[in-house]
Structure formats: C-alpha cells, structure tokens
Amino acid sequence: MTITKDIRYVGVNDHEIDLFEGQYTVPNGMAYNSYVVLDDKVAVMDTVDRRFTHEWLDNLAGVLGGRKPDYLIVQHMEPDHSANITQFMAAYPEAILVSSAKAFVMMKNFFGTDFSQRCIVVGEGDTLCLGKHTLTFVTAPMVHWPEVIVTYDSTDKVLFSADAFGKFGALDVEEDWACEARRYYFGIVGKYGAQAQALLKKAAGLAIETICPLHGPVLTENLGYYLDLYQTWSTYGTESEGIVIAYTSVYGNTKKAVEMLAEQLKAKGCPKVAVTDLARDDMAEAVEDAFRYGKIVLATTTYNADIFPFMREFIHHLTERGFKNKTVALIENGSWAPMAAKTMKAMLEGCQNLTFIEPVVRITSALNEQSKQQIQDLAAELCQEYVAQNGETANKNDLSALFKIGYGLYVVTSNDGKKDNGLIVNTVSQVSDSPNRVAVCINKQNYSHHVIKQTGVMNVNCLSVEAPFKVFETFGFQSGRTVDKFAGCSPLRADNGLVFLPKYINAFLSLKVEQYVDLNTHGMFICSVTEARVIADKETMTYTYYQEHVKPKPQTEGKKGWVCKVCGYVYEGDELPEDFVCPLCKHGAADFEPIQH
Numbered sequence: 166m167t168i169t170k171d172i173r174y175v176g177v178n179d180h181e182i183d184l185f186e187g188q189y190t191v192p193n194g195m196a197y198n199s200y201v202v203l204d205d206k207v208a209v210m211d212t213v214d215r216r217f218t219h220e221w222l223d224n225l226a227g228v229l230g231g232r233k234p235d236y237l238i239v240q241h242m243e244p245d246h247s248a249n250i251t252q253f254m255a256a257y258p259e260a261i262l263v264s265s266a267k268a269f270v271m272m273k274n275f276f277g278t279d280f281s282q283r284c285i286v287v288g289e290g291d292t293l294c295l296g297k298h299t300l301t302f303v304t305a306p307m308v309h310w311p312e313v314i315v316t317y318d319s320t321d322k323v324l325f326s327a328d329a330f331g332k333f334g335a336l337d338v339e340e341d342w343a344c345e346a347r348r349y350y351f352g353i354v355g356k357y358g359a360q361a362q363a364l365l366k367k368a369a370g371l372a373i374e375t376i377c378p379l380h381g382p383v384l385t386e387n388l389g390y391y392l393d394l395y396q397t398w399s400t401y402g403t404e405s406e407g408i409v410i411a412y413t414s415v416y417g418n419t420k421k422a423v424e425m426l427a428e429q430l431k432a433k434g435c436p437k438v439a440v441t442d443l444a445r446d447d448m449a450e451a452v453e454d455a456f457r458y459g460k461i462v463l464a465t466t467t468y469n470a471d472i473f474p475f476m477r478e479f480i481h482h483l484t485e486r487g488f489k490n491k492t493v494a495l496i497e498n499g500s501w502a503p504m505a506a507k508t509m510k511a512m513l514e515g516c517q518n519l520t521f522i523e524p525v526v527r528i529t530s531a532l533n534e535q536s537k538q539q540i541q542d543l544a545a546e547l548c549q550e551y552v553a554q555n556g557e558t559a560n561k562n563d564l565s566a567l568f569k570i571g572y573g574l575y576v577v578t579s580n581d582g583k584k585d586n587g588l589i590v591n592t593v594s595q596v597s598d599s600p601n602r603v604a605v606c607i608n609k610q611n612y613s614h615h616v617i618k619q620t621g622v623m624n625v626n627c628l629s630v631e632a633p634f635k636v637f638e639t640f641g642f643q644s645g646r647t648v649d650k651f652a653g654c655s656p657l658r659a660d661n662g663l664v665f666l667p668k669y670i671n672a673f674l675s676l677k678v679e680q681y682v683d684l685n686t687h688g689m690f691i692c693s694v695t696e697a698r699v700i701a702d703k704e705t706m707t708y709t710y711y712q713e714h715v716k717p718k719p720q721t722e723g724k725k726g727w728v729c730k731v732c733g734y735v736y737e738g739d740e741l742p743e744d745f746v747c748p749l750c751k752h753g754a755a756d757f758e759p760i761q762h
Contacts (some may be wrong), residue, residue, distance in 0.1 A: 168375060168383055169321040171298065173201045175209075175224040177217040178335035185333065189352055189449050193345075194335035197221075197245055198379050200325065201228050202318065205296030206235040208263075210316065210325050211379060212249035221249060222256060233257055236285075236293070238300070239264035240327040241313050242271040246379055251276050254283065261285055263293060265304065267312035287314065303367050305329065307360040309353055315364070322374040328354065329364060330391055331380030343394060346381065348453045350398050355456065355486035361399035365392070401489045402633065403459035406668070407437030408547055411451055412464035412496070413444050413473040418531045419498045423464050425532070426496070426540050433548035434555050443475040452482045455491075460547060464496035464526075467505045476505075480512045489517040490631075494543055498528040522546050550701045554657055554667070559698050561660065566697035567595050569627045569672040570603070573705045576626040576640050577605060578664050579616045585656065585664045586645035588613045589637055591708055592687075593625055601694045603676055606687045610751065612646040614688055621678040623690070624663045629703035632669035634715050642732060642749045660696050671701045727757040735760070 166174035176198035185191045197213035199221060207229065213221045225234075234257050239247060242264075250272065254260065262269075263285045273279040287293070287302040294300075298320045305313045308329055316325040332346035354361060376384040376391070384391055397404050408430055414420035420442075427438045439458065441451040455461055465476035493513065497505035506525045513519060523546070526539040545552075552558045570593055578587040592606035605625060607614040617623050628636065639650055656664035665673040676692035706715075719733035726737040732750040736757065745754045 166383075168200065168377065169323065171203045172318070172321060172323060172377075173203065173228045174383070175199045175201055175221065175228055176336075177213050177220050177224070178337050179214060179217065180335060181216065186353070189333065189348070190447060191333045193333070193338040193340055195245075195333065196336045196380055196382075198377065198381075198383075199225075200377055201225065201234070202295060202298055202300070203228075203232075204298045207232055208236040208238055208293070208295055208300065209234045209253070209260075210238050210377070211240055211246045212237070212253055214245045215248035218249050218252050222252065234260050235295075236261050236263050238293075238316060238325075239268055239272075240315060240325065241310060241379060242268050242275070243310060243328075244275070247272075247275065250280075251278075254280060263287055265312050265314050268314075271312055303364070305360070305364045305367075307357045308364050309357050309360075317371050317373075319372075322372050323377055324368065324371065324373045324375070325377045326379075328379055329361065330376050330384060330395065331378040332382075334381065336382060342382070342391075346391075346394070347398070347404075347457060348449050349380070350395075351453050351456045351486060352449050355398075355452075358399040358401055358487055361395065365395060365399065368392075396635075398456070400633070401456065401487065403490070403668070404457045405437060407439060407458040408435050408460040408462065409451075409454045409458050410438065410440045410462040410464060411443055411455065411476070411479055412440070412462075413442070413466065413475045414464075414498075415466055415468075415473070418528060419464055419466055419496070422496055422498070422526065422528055422532055422536065422540060423462075425537070426462065426464075426526075426544055429541060429544035430548060433544055434551035434558060435548055436551070443479050444473075448475075448479065448482065451479060452486070455479075455483055455488070456486070459490075460492040460494070462494045462496060462543075462547075463509050465498070465505050465509070467497065467499035467503050467508075470502075470504070472505045472508050476509070477512070480509060484512065484516060487516075488513070489519065491518075492520045492522060492547075494522050494525075494547060496526040496528070496540075496543075498530070500530045503527055503529065553698045553700045556658075556660065561696050561698060563697055563699050564601065564694070566627075566672040566674055566699050567598075567601065567603075567694075569699070569705055570595055571705050571707060573707045574628050574632075574637075574711055576628060576636070576666060576670075577607065577613060577617075578624045578626060578666075579613050579620060579622070580663055581612075581616045581619075581645075584645075584649050585651045586613055586616060587626075587640045587650050587664075587666075588645065589641035596691065602679070603674060603692050603694060605676070605690045605692065606684065607690070608687050610686075612644050616645075617678065617690060618681065618688070622661050622663060623676050623678075623692070624659055624661070624665050625674045625676060626666045626670045627672045627674075628669060628706040629671040629701060630706050630710055630714075631703055632706055632715070634717060636669055637711070637715070637732075642751075659698075665698075671703045671705060672697070672699045721760045724760060726760055728760050730756050730758055 180194040200210040202208045269279040289304045301317045412423045495506040659675045661675045675696035680691040682689040727741045729747045734749045
C-alpha cells in the first residue's frame with residue numbers, strides 16, 4: 166500500500182487470532198501495521214506479531230527493492246509490535262534502533278539485550294533527518310504503555326500514532342470504524358484518558374493530513390471526525406444520546422423488569438435503548454456502550470449476600486477504566502434480603518461525577534404493582550429531557566424554566582433567513598412576572614444583535630454545568646456572519662422555528678421582542694415568553710463555574726504581557742494598546758489583566 170510518494174505500508178493481517186490480548190473477541194481479525202519511509206536514509210516504523218515474521222520481512226524486502234534500512238523506529242514495545250526486533254536486527258546488521266529510554270529497558274527484559282551498540286535514544290521534541298523528511302518524536306506515556314512515542318513527519322504531514330486511533334479488525338475486511346475503534350479504545354486505552362488528552366493537545370499543534378496507527382486503517386479524510394471522537398472518549402463525555410441497561414437475571418424476573426423498562430423508555434422518546442445480558446453478551450461491547458451513552462441502568466440480583474458475579478465483573482471493568490460523568494439508575498432483586506443496589510452503589514463510590522437517580526427499583530422475587538410503578542417512575546425520570554425535547558410531548562408552558570435564569574451563561578440562537586446562528590451571552594434576566602418579561606443584553610458588534618433587531622425573535626438556551634469549552638469556542642469565539650455555527654449538527658427546533666441546543670442545556674425560552682433599549686455599546690431586548698421548556702435538572706452554568714472549571718488555564722509560563730480574562734488569549738508585550746480587541750472572543754482591553762508569575 167502506498168501512503169504517500171515516500172511512505173509505504175508493510176504490515177500484515179491476522180485472521181488466525183481468536184482473542185486479542187487474551188480477552189477481546191476479534192471476529193474480523195487484527196492488523197499489525199508497519200511502515201517504511203524511503204528517503205536518502207530509510208526508516209522502518211515498528212515490526213509485527215511473532216507469528217508473521219517471514220511475511221513481514223518479505224513485505225519489507227519488496228518495498229526496499231534491494232536497499233538496506235538505516236533505522237528501525239520502535240514506538241511501542243507491546244509484543245504484537247516489537248516481537249521481530251531481533252529478527253530485523255539480524256537481517257540488517259548495519260541498521261540502528263531508535264526508541265525511548267524506557268523502551269530499551271524493556272528490550273533487555275524481552276530479548277536479553279538492549280542493543281546498546283546500535284541504538285539512538287530519543288525523547289520529547291528530538292528529531293531524525295532522513296533527507297527531505299525530518300521525523301519529530303513526541304512522547305506519549307501510558308497511551309497505553311509508559312515507553313510509547315509517536316512520530317511526526319513534517320514533510321508529508323503524517324502522524325505515526327502508535328496505538329492511538331487504532332481499532333480491532335484486519336484491513337481486508339470492511340466494517341464501521343467507530344464501533345470497533347470505540348471497543349478497542351475503552352477496552353485497552355480507556356483508563357488513560359488524561360494521558361490521551363495530553364497527546365491530543367500535542368497533536369493539535371501539528372499540521373496533520375494522515376494518521377498511521379499500529380492497528381486499523383490509515384486515516385486520510387475527515388480527520389476532524391476521528392479527533393472529535395477521541396476528544397469525547399478521552400474526556401469521558403457522552404458520544405451518543407441514549408440509555409444502556411446492563412443486567413443479570415437468574416430465573417427471568419429481573420429480565421422481565423428490564424424488558425418493561427426498555428419498552429417504557431422507547432415509548433417516552435429515548436433515542437436509543439441498548440440492553441445487554443452480562444452473562445451472555447460480549448463484556449467488551451457492554452463496557453463500550455457504558456462509556457458511549459450518558460445514562461446507564463444496572464439491574465441485578467442479590468447473590469451470596471453480594472451481587473451476581475457477571476455484574477460485579479462489569480462494574481469492576483467500569484471503575485478500572487475511570488468511569489465518570491454519567492447518570493446511573495439501579496434495579497435490585499432479592500427474595501428475602503435485597504442488597505444489590507447498596508452493593509453496586511458502594512462499588513461505584515470512587516467514580517467521579519456520577520448522578521444516582523431515584524427511585525431505586527426493588528423487586529422481591531417477582532414484579533408486583535409496587536415495583537411496576539417504580540419502573541414507570543424511573544422511566545419518567547430517565548426520559549425527562551427526551552419528553553421535553555419532543556415538540557409533541559413537551560410541556561411548553563412550564564414557567565419554572567424562568568427559575569433556571571441566573572447570572573450565568575447562555576447561548577442565544579437566531580436565524581438570519583439563510584442559516585441558524587448563536588452566540589454566548591451572560592446578561593439575561595427576568596424583569597417582570599405579570600406579564601412575564603425577560604431582558605437580554607447583546608453587544609452591538611455581534612452579528613446576532615443585527616439579526617434579532619430585524620427578526621424580533623430569539624431563543625435563550627440556559628447552559629448547564631455539563632457544557633464543555635467547545636460550546637464556548639463555537640458560539641463565543643467566531644462570528645455567525647462568516648461561520649455556520651451549526652454546521653455538522655442536527656439541532657432541534659422550537660415552535661418559533663428557531664433552534665435550541667440538543668444537549669448541554671437545562672432549559673430554553675422562546676422570546677418575542679416587545680421593546681428595544683439602546684444602551685450605547687449594547688442593546689437591551691425586552692421580550693415576552695412564547696415558549697418555555699425545562700430540559701433537565703442539571704445545575705445552571707454560572708460565570709464563576711465557567712472560570713473555575715471549564716475555561717482552560719492560559720499558557721503563560723515564561724511569557725510576559727497580558728491575558729484575556731474571558732478566553733485566556735495571551736498578548737505578549739510590555740504595554741497593551743488601549744484599543745486592542747481580543748482576536749478570539751472580541752473583548753476589549755478592559756478584559757485583559759497582566760500576567761502574574
């Protein structure tokens with residue numbers, strides 16, 4: 166396979182394997198990827214599993230066409246990638262090994278030698294010139310072993326990403342990338358979200374056009390899609406809206422409760438209900454779904470004064486991988502002393518940012534009227550936001566939405582007749598209740614001010630504390646005049662035809678402008694409420710919470726100058742011009758403060 170003019174693929178497909186790493190079923194096999202960079206000097210990127218020594222060396226010889234490789238770069242010492250180092254070094258006795266210091270220690274352990282006479286040790290930012298290609302090495306410890314490095318070719322803009330962006334499956338089988346990449350990520354890398362985040366931040370500073378992982382296909386198009394998924398996975402965010410029900414059942418009564426709950430969830434508009442029988446279904450698939458969706462129901466029996474073994478194993482898989490940022494509901498069954506819910510909750514105590522919801526459904530042997538009612542109540546609680554998002558089932562006159570307004574942060578959405586638009590505002594207040602009037606202040610320089618003056622309508626989306634910084638980047642740091650802020654998104658619409666955000670909000674208000682007050686730099690729109698929906702019970706995002714928990718800390722180390730208090734942009738220089746405007750958030754010099762060291 167030709168990757169670029171100078172980069173070739175020499176990996177192998179494995180259809181003999183049944184369990185990857187001794188535990189993950191791989192019905193479509195595995196790919197062990199290896200690459201060659203052909204230049205004045207030749208670099209080989211990693212080897213393959215020991216069972217494919219001769220096939221790999223044949224592939225390599227075919228690409229080399231009689232040339233001898235100068236370097237073998239070892240990015241990862243796991244045996245499915247490093248097993249043929251000694252065979253390579255014997256076949257090419259003049260080649261030099263390039264890897265991290267920790268990798269050479271591991272080579273001593275694996276092979277009895279660290280090749281000290283034929284090695285180059287590299288670390289963060291080190292380079293290797295092959296001719297017109299210069300390789301830069303980036304450390305990636307614990308993604309997912311401590312010795313890992315990734316390699317960037319600045320000439321062809323290729324990132325050799327080691328195990329990052331890998332997936333299960335051989336390359337000669339067509340299948341959905343995300344499904345098997347997600348199962349691979351959460352099964353193998355999932356515990357190390359912080360380390361994956363660190364690698365993503367480093368990668369953000371590189372111009373990447375191609376990603377060459379050690380497993381799975383070479384990625385050449387729509388790289389933003391893969392990067393966004395890794396961003397979501399490594400921050401333990403919600404990738405897909407829906408609810409997972411993971412259960413075990415001995416005599417079928419817990420299963421009946423699960424089936425009843427699943428039907429009610431679907432009837433109330435839950436977009437996806439994923440049900441998994443932990444005793445029969447693939448455990449890795451269940452773990453994948455638990456991290457993919459934002460809500461999970463755990464249903465099991467009390468067993469030997471504990472919980473059923475498959476549920477215990479499942480929860481252990483979750484906690485081992487840093488399970489967090491989820492809504493959890495519990496169903497327990499017990500004939501004489503139900504304690505499964507208490508046990509499950511105790512097992513999850515160390516997980517961060519879990520919201521346990523009521524009621525806990527308690528079944529005593531078999532379903533009765535009381536436990537059936539608890540299932541109905543649980544379904545209503547789990548589907549509150551789905552009911553509110555649906556124009557047919559929503560309570561559109563829920564004026565308790567007004568109580569969600571605080572000195573917080575909001576996305577105001579509008580439409581200029583051609584496309585939807587939105588911007589971040591922090592000045593929304595209820596000014597009267599008879600009739601209900603809401604005031605919204607918007608800077609005149611914002612395109613939304615112009616649009617709303619013309620159309621007289623807007624939606625105010627009350628952001629919840631779940632909103633990530635990406636929301637503020639999208640709606641706060643770019644103009645709707647030149648950018649489609651809803652590109653690639655499938656927003657929902659209120660009765661006034663304007664969009665409201667499908668997630669990260671706890672309420673929205675549809676407003677009609679009744680009066681306009683000119684406040685010099687800003688305009689105040691005094692509005693009546695035409696629709697009000699409460700979407701969720703999550704806490705409203707305040708400006709203080711945004712500053713302390715959401716906004717990234719500005720990178721000011723070693724810099725002298727001024728930093729924007731709104732977005733963190735750093736202006737380097739002794740004096741900040743009085744008329745300076747932040748290029749990111751468009752705030753003026755008054756919102757800058759000196760860098761403090």
